[in-house]
Amino acid sequence: MSMDIKPKHLIKIIFPLIAVIFLSLIYVGYTDLKSSKEDAYEQARTNIKVAREYLELHFNAAENQLFLLNELLNKRFSIADFLASAQHVVDQQPKFSEIGLYTGGNYYATNGVTVTEATERVKTRPWFQVSREAGETYLSPIYMSRSTKKWSVTLVKVARSYEGRLVHVLLEMDATGLYQQLSLLKTLEHGYLYAVDLSNRQVVMHPDERRIATPSVSVSPELIEKIRSGQLKGTIDNYMYQMQWKFSVYDADNPFGWVLLSGTIKQDITAKAFNLGAVGLALVAIIAIMVIVRFTSMLIHNNGRNLIEVNELSELNQQLTKMIHGLLPCNQVMLFVYDEVANEFVDVTCNHHFSYVDVASYLPVTKHRSMRVNKHDPYDVIARTIAPHQNVIRVPLTKQQHVQGIIYILGATAKTPWVVNIYRNYAQGALNHVLLRQQIQNKDQMTGLMNKNYLRIQLQQTLQCERKNYYLAMMDIDDFKMINDGLGHLFGDEVIMTVAEKLKRFLPQNSTAARYGGDEFSIMFQADSFADAKAKLSVLRDRISLHRVSYENKECQFTMSIGCAPVTGDLDSVISAADTALYEAKGKKRPKVCKHDMLDGPCQFYEPKDGSDPQMLCTGKNSIVA
Incomplete structure (x- = not known):
């Protein structure tokens, strides 16, 4: 028995079908x-x-x-x-x-x-x-x-x-x-x-x-x-x-x-x-299109929500990889973040790092848009290194005309990179949030240097990346308690800020300086050898020690002790070795004598010298040399 379908029957279902389609559009x-x-x-x-x-x-x-x-x-x-x-x-x-x-x-x-x-x-x-x-x-x-x-x-x-x-x-x-x-x-x-x-x-x-x-x-x-x-x-x-x-x-x-x-x-x-x-x-493909759009939209919103809640760069890299793999076929997703201290772009897994000079040669022209990079492109140093035999899509993440990060999508089969721009705004906002949180958490508000937490993170990354010829120096102001108690806490603050300014000014290249706590500072830096590291630290210590601090009719010339250790092994052993070296350095300092006259002003400091009179190092407004 055959069905007798006539045109009038088809005409009858056109308007109900259109109604269903538009109701579906409204719902979606x-x-x-x-x-x-x-x-x-x-x-x-x-x-x-x-x-x-x-x-x-x-x-x-x-x-x-x-x-x-x-x-x-x-x-x-x-x-x-x-x-x-x-x-x-x-x-x-x-x-x-x-x-x-x-x-x-x-x-x-x-x-x-x-x-x-x-x-x-x-x-x-x-x-x-x-x-x-x-x-x-x-x-x-x-x-x-x-x-x-x-x-x-x-x-x-x-x-x-x-x-x-x-x-x-x-x-x-x-x-x-x-x-x-x-x-x-x-x-x-x-x-x-x-x-x-x-x-x-x-x-x-x-x-x-x-x-x-x-x-x-x-x-x-x-x-x-x-x-x-x-x-x-x-x-x-x-x-x-x-x-x-x-x-x-x-x-x-x-x-x-x-x-x-x-x-x-x-x-x-x-x-x-x-x-x-x-x-x-x-109308021919509306139902299929709406199903695809609905599914894609749901994934984008869910993944975007996850990015907003990210607090760490490693977690951001994981979420981005998951999002992009769900969006288009590719072999690998790599996130590079600009490190202002080292002036280089480093991938979150610490397997690669590139100086900003190299990256700047090809970013200015295209830094605001995603683009496909051919495997034969002679300009993109990063792409040639991480994917020498495959095409990649480069996605810059910017803030106020400055590139903060770059996403590289390796082996993407999509013909054009516009698809990844769906996620670019989410990724850009998430990266800005993470970096702003890190800036708030990792900076010492008094000196403007980085804090202890930031230094530990940088040390851990250096160890994980197995970077060579890095050293950790722990620095301590000698007799700071006597300076603080004798000349006042505001004077002590001035001494700490003076050391911080000197560190910013005379710090070796590719270095990270931090206030470790109180009057203690730390530096992670590069050197060709341990002897080279000691030489650089000796120059830095002399430049700081030559400076005389003056504040509210008080003066003080102080010295610093420095301990140094290579950045190798595990985090705690590196810090412990540098601390041990610092204590040994402080033990070798010449003993000092402190005299305090409650009637004539703050504490007076003397360093005994063989065969000569004591030398006054710090004086207050009403100090009297004994």
Whole structure:
């Protein structure tokens, strides 16, 4: 029995089929839109978390400086001495614009500012709050500084001097300078991060300086009520600004009284969803196309979500390899990251490293786009080394015109590299987040050198990569406790910062310098032999020892002990060997005699010499040579 199918029967099913197809399109578009929205919200939350950690780090540093300056007042330092110490802090910390002292109706500040009989004028300044009592520390609203002509916020500590007089110690910070690093944190294409003062709804930080100190649109009175009732974190799903619908994620759980917000325009989410989901409307192949797009979209969103949560470079390399292998057939994926200390690109597995001079020869022309590199290309040094007999796809990862990393996809069968650009934005944002976190975690805020944690990571990588002719030096300031106790902690800080500056200036090439802790420093560097390493360290020690530190009518010329060991074996044995060498070096130092006169000033240091009088090395303002 045969079926008699006539044209009229086919015509009857055309419109129902079209309806099913378009309903399917609507459903797929809706699910893509929902997934894109979740990704955008998660990325915004991650941006806020990084921003909060960054700001807390800087405000803690400011509070520490205020504490030290307040201690000067408690020790009966004169206003001139206070201003000299404050000027030193401002000169060393670019984000600190001005340090001031308001007491007895007069205002004194760095850069030679003095205002007498300033009681009425001070009452009009944004940083002055008459209700504050001794012992309180608070942050001012945003304002335009009269002296620096910059948008500023001021951290104020109210205290009493040793005479019982109420004083206000002020530390003014450049808000726009503080925001520069945070401006890199973006949500999708058009988003940005900004901050609003909870007390007055004024914008404190924003990529558009015209918005600073203006009322916030997103932080409404209703939102402020929600925050004060305990809802410190949440989302603002819809609000209109400049004829565009926007969303923001907010977080008011911080010690500086600000609402941190990160978001973007709604069109960003819809555009992303439709770019990934709507690939064509050809009715013949629509069902197959929608299935493929739906599956691919799901994988991209899931993998992108995983990248946002990455904290380490090794983990980022694993996730990228998994993502790209799932996207197109290839033999291997390799991630190279630029190491600023060694001035070279190093792959995460430490099997290859290339100097920046070599890489720079072919990157400037094409650093903003992915491209296919032929196996016969004479310019790409990395591609020729890691894949001499196969074609690769090169994917640069950039930040503000600078290449931070390069992904090489070896043996990719895809004819064009545009496919990998689907993941490029995810990979670029994830790499920026990882490097920013590492910068926050690995830098010593006082000296600007790297810290102990960073040094250990670099040592471990050097050992894993089996790099030859590397040495570890441990350095210690001799008799630092006597300097610190005798001449004061601020003088001790000046000695530490002097050593740090000398290390930056005279450090051998291809070296990593770090503050290991207290008055101890460490260097990982290259040398041709152990004798060459000792010679380089001897020159470095002499250059540091020749310098005389002067600070607040006190002077000191100090020496350093250095222990050195080759970087070989395991991490703990290398550090232990260098420490042992350091203790041996300190044991060979000439003994010193310390005399302390409580009436005539700080400690005086003498080094006995055979057949001659003692030599005074460190002196205070009122020291008397015995």
